[in-house]
Amino acid sequence: MQPGLLIAFGAALLAFIAVAAIGMKLAFNTTSAWLPLSTNLSPQAPGLQAAPKQDLVSFRAEEDRQLNMLGWVDRNAGIARIPIEDAMWAVVSNGLPDWSRPVAAAPGSDDCTLLAAAVPRAPQAQNCRQQSGAGR
Numbered sequence: 001m002q003p004g005l006l007i008a009f010g011a012a013l014l015a016f017i018a019v020a021a022i023g024m025k026l027a028f029n030t031t032s033a034w035l036p037l038s039t040n041l042s043p044q045a046p047g048l049q050a051a052p053k054q055d056l057v058s059f060r061a062e063e064d065r066q067l068n069m070l071g072w073v074d075r076n077a078g079i080a081r082i083p084i085e086d087a088m089w090a091v092v093s094n095g096l097p098d099w100s101r102p103v104a105a106a107p108g109s110d111d112c113t114l115l116a117a118a119v120p121r122a123p124q125a126q127n128c129r130q131q132s133g134a135g136r
Contacts, residue, residue, distance in 0.1 A: 049055050073079040082090075 067084040069081055070083060071081050073081050
């Protein structure tokens with residue numbers, strides 16, 4: 001084979017590869033043409049919270065308050081909210097309730113009776129009776 005022919009073939013091959021690469025770049029352009037480039041190279045982070053540590057402290061305090069709160073969730077259904085420690089002791093002492101059978105409230109039962117039946121801790125039911133007796 002002649003060296004001039006080999007050089008011509010190599011040059012033609014390089015020219016073909018260059019034209020193919022440029023054609024591919026133009027055909028499959030991955031840069032978006034409609035979004036302008038940002039001039040700010042180091043943007044600041046968005047200000048999501050002014051005081052994140054204080055927000056976390058207040059968030060956890062609100063969670064603790066709700067976990068230790070006694071009150072009604074639904075009076076008509078007889079569902080009461082009890083403090084989390086009392087709930088854990090009730091599960092340890094009595095086991096989980098049998099949710100498969102419905103619990104019917106006694107006719108004419110008041111809130112304190114429902115609370116006494118739902119909450120195994122007697123002082124809470126006693127406080128309810130004292131508060132309702134005081135004209136609550």
